[in-house]
Amino acid sequence: MELQLMIYLFVGASFALYIGIAIWAKAGATKDFYVAGGGVHPVMNGMATAADWMSAASFISMAGLIAFLGYDGSMYLMGWTGGYVLLAMLLAPYLRKFGKFTVPDFVGDRYYSDSARVVAAICTIFISFTYVAGQMRGVGIVFSRFLQVDVNTGVVIGMVIVFIYAVLGGMKGITYTQVAQYCVLITAYLVPAIFLSIMTTGHFLPQTGMGATVIDPATGQDTGVYILDRLDGMLTELGFTAYTDGQKTKIDLFFITAALMAGTAGLPHVIVRFFTVPRVHDARISAGWALFFIALLYTTAPAVGVFARTNIVEAVHQQNYEEMPQWFYTWENTGLIQVQNPTPDAEGNIIMTLEDGAPENFVSIDRDIMVLANPEIAQLPNWVIALVAAGGMAAALSTAAGLLLVISSSVAHDVLAKVVLKGKMSDKAELLAARLAAAVAICIAGLLGIYPPGFVAQVVAFAFGLAAASFFPVIIMGVFSKRMNKEGAIAGMSVGLTFTFIYIVYTRFINQDPEIWWFGISPEGIGTLGMILNMVVAFTVSRMTSPPPAHIQELIEDIRIPKGAGGATHH
Amino acid sequence: MAENEKDVDLSPQMYWKENVRLLSILLVIWFTVSYGFGIILVDVLDNIRIFGFRLGFWFAQQGSIYVFLILIIVYIRGMAKLDVKYGVQEDQAAKHKK
Numbered sequence: 001m002e003l004q005l006m007i008y009l010f011v012g013a014s015f016a017l018y019i020g021i022a023i024w025a026k027a028g029a030t031k032d033f034y035v036a037g038g039g040v041h042p043v044m045n046g047m048a049t050a051a052d053w054m055s056a057a058s059f060i061s062m063a064g065l066i067a068f069l070g071y072d073g074s075m076y077l078m079g080w081t082g083g084y085v086l087l088a089m090l091l092a093p094y095l096r097k098f099g100k101f102t103v104p105d106f107v108g109d110r111y112y113s114d115s116a117r118v119v120a121a122i123c124t125i126f127i128s129f130t131y132v133a134g135q136m137r138g139v140g141i142v143f144s145r146f147l148q149v150d151v152n153t154g155v156v157i158g159m160v161i162v163f164i165y166a167v168l169g170g171m172k173g174i175t176y177t178q179v180a181q182y183c184v185l186i187t188a189y190l191v192p193a194i195f196l197s198i199m200t201t202g203h204f205l206p207q208t209g210m211g212a213t214v215i216d217p218a219t220g221q222d223t224g225v226y227i228l229d230r231l232d233g234m235l236t237e238l239g240f241t242a243y244t245d246g247q248k249t250k251i252d253l254f255f256i257t258a259a260l261m262a263g264t265a266g267l268p269h270v271i272v273r274f275f276t277v278p279r280v281h282d283a284r285i286s287a288g289w290a291l292f293f294i295a296l297l298y299t300t301a302p303a304v305g306v307f308a309r310t311n312i313v314e315a316v317h318q319q320n321y322e323e324m325p326q327w328f329y330t331w332e333n334t335g336l337i338q339v340q341n342p343t344p345d346a347e348g349n350i351i352m353t354l355e356d357g358a359p360e361n362f363v364s365i366d367r368d369i370m371v372l373a374n375p376e377i378a379q380l381p382n383w384v385i386a387l388v389a390a391g392g393m394a395a396a397l398s399t400a401a402g403l404l405l406v407i408s409s410s411v412a413h414d415v416l417a418k419v420v421l422k423g424k425m426s427d428k429a430e431l432l433a434a435r436l437a438a439a440v441a442i443c444i445a446g447l448l449g450i451y452p453p454g455f456v457a458q459v460v461a462f463a464f465g466l467a468a469a470s471f472f473p474v475i476i477m478g479v480f481s482k483r484m485n486k487e488g489a490i491a492g493m494s495v496g497l498t499f500t501f502i503y504i505v506y507t508r509f510i511n512q513d514p515e516i517w518w519f520g521i522s523p524e525g526i527g528t529l530g531m532i533l534n535m536v537v538a539f540t541v542s543r544m545t546s547p548p549p550a551h552i553q554e555l556i557e558d559i560r561i562p563k564g565a566g567g568a569t570h571h
Numbered sequence: 572m573a574e575n576e577k578d579v580d581l582s583p584q585m586y587w588k589e590n591v592r593l594l595s596i597l598l599v600i601w602f603t604v605s606y607g608f609g610i611i612l613v614d615v616l617d618n619i620r621i622f623g624f625r626l627g628f629w630f631a632q633q634g635s636i637y638v639f640l641i642l643i644i645v646y647i648r649g650m651a652k653l654d655v656k657y658g659v660q661e662d663q664a665a666k667h668k669k
Contacts, residue, residue: 066632071613071628071631071632073632074609074610074628074631074632077631077632077635077636078605078609078631078635078636081635081636081639082601082605082635082639084639084643085597085598085601085639085642085643088643088646088647089594089597089598089643089646090594093650207633208622210623210624210633211621211622211623211624211629212622212623213623226622226623227623228623228624228625228628229623244617244625244628250610250611253610254606254610254611257605257606257610258606279661280661281647281650281651281654281660281661284643284646284647284650285647287643288640288643288644288647291639291640291643292640295636295637295639295640298636299633299636299637302632302633480591557583560583560586560587560590561583561586561587561659562654562659562660562661563654563658563659563660563661564661
């Protein structure tokens with residue numbers, strides 16, 4: 001079957017599935033809308049969390065990023081998985097026992113303060129919008145590449161789909177749609193990776209194929225050379241750093257990894273997923289399943305990176321421009337592959353190069369094409385390419401939907417119902433407000449996708465840095481320190497947030513010279529320092545002010561013990 | 572140790588103490604494999620080779636993720652045991668009401 005027809009078929013079928021699930025799981029009450037009725041099985045919840053968490057960036061960009069960063073790519077691999085250890089042990093069970101709908105709910109109640117609640121709600125909204133803008137753009141790009149439509153049309157199609165299942169189904173609709181989306185995206189990721197691994201090394205598992213010896217494609221014989229050694233050799237010869245050596249300083253790697261871990265554990269749309277399981281025990285199990293499902297992709301990604309980088313170097317370096325395979329020209333048309341200053345030699349041939357610092361005939365390759373182009377490069381059947389298209393869309397849509405839900409619950413529940421109307425809102429009115437908020441949020445997200453503020457790619461550091469410097473320490477201290485009071489928490493949050501915010505704005509937009517970085521810490525890693533500052537200030541201030549009231553101390557004792565956790569409630 | 576004594580301290584405070592102790596052990600391992608092996612000691616470990624991997628590189632890109640998963644499983648098991656020991660586990664009735 002023709003490729004384009006196959007893509008329409010795969011993508012169309014997967015969309016029909018998502019919308020069908022949304023109608024089946026329609027939300028009837030606020031409890032369904034916010035926490036899916038609180039009765040989701042931990043395995044399902046783990047899958048939904050994985051889909052929620054793995055965005056277009058994980059699916060499309062990460063393997064390419066690692067392919068170009070080599071060892072330095074480890075910060076993403078460890079950072080984005082290590083956070084789940086913190087989530088499972090330090091946050092999820094206690095927040096589940098606390099049993100409310102949102103993260104600002106916890107902050108507001110634990111620190112007996114509506115100002116803390118509002119600060120938390122604003123952080124939630126800011127972090128989520130930052131994130132969702134990139135997702136919507138991702139949706140548009142994937143649509144435009146695979147459905148042959150304009151990027152903006154792509155964004156609008158994405159908006160309509162998310163609108164149907166997020167507004168109608170709420171958390172309940174999203175949870176079950178995300179389970180389906182996880183299945184689609186992981187299949188789409190693993191199938192080409194397994195093919196590549198078998199073709200390159202003869203290993204079925206990409207995870208072991210990455211450390212295996214290369215098979216010569218011409219003869220089918222094992223060459224006895226490890227693929228990592230060969231890649232290291234090829235890259236150093238071209239004047240690049242060896243793949244298994246990094247360029248970043250240790251301190252920067254350390255801080256970025258820590259910021260990504262704490263940021264992951266503090267991202268509101270991830271935390272809220274642990275409110276949807278029936279018991280505290282399930283919240284712990286659910287975090288384990290989430291990491292398992294994420295690890296399937298995250299341990300495959302570095303292998304894909306190695307195979308893709310090797311394939312690209314071999315396919316392009318010292319080859320004649322006129323004799324490239326079809327995929328090269330397809331991607332050149334999209335502008336994602338470019339030959340700089342092509343100059344023909346005496347015979348009129350353009351021999352391309354990948355050498356570091358080459359002024360002419362240098363091929364620049366966008367990192368984002370690695371995963372999407374892999375099936376074409378490896379000449380896999382058309383249905384695999386169609387599957388990858390459906391997977392990329394599933395990844396982008398599931399994260400966008402999860403984020404939009406968090407935004408709508410923050411607006412409707414935390415700000416409107418809890419602070420502005422002070423609990424005088426009926427369940428029905430709140431559900432309507434939440435749906436309206438979700439609808440408005442989708443429109444804003446769509447606009448951000450169509451008119452992306454130039455800095456979207458740069459502000460992702462914001463989302464993680466701010467989550468690491470604000471939510472993460474506030475929740476941990478709320479559970480683990482009975483002495484932590486309102487004054488300490490508010491002071492800590494303000495200092496951590498302000499410091500991180502100013503540092504990122506200054507180093508990103510005002511003075512981009514890495515020379516001025518404190519201790520060589522890049523903006524991506526500064527959230528870690530913000531987090532430490534937050535804790536130090538909070539500790540100091542709390543010791544100088546009076547301890548929290550007795551009923552709060554009882555609340556803390558109560559959330560530390562699993563027994564007696566009911567469903568997530570309003571009151 | 573507490574199991575062998577006559578008057579076993581089964582207070583919520585003791586439960587919390589044991590919980591924090593388990594957490595601390597697991598988090599020390601978490602820190603060692605990721606930040607320790609994957610970043611701080613990576614150059615030393617890279618001298619050791621296992622198949623085609625240099626060990627430090629392997630820990631940074633694959634090994635730490637497997638260890639994270641094992642840590643969470645140990646945590647889930649450990650806490651479930653602790654819940655039963657202190658009688659603070661949840662009612663089975665609450666399970667998957669659907």
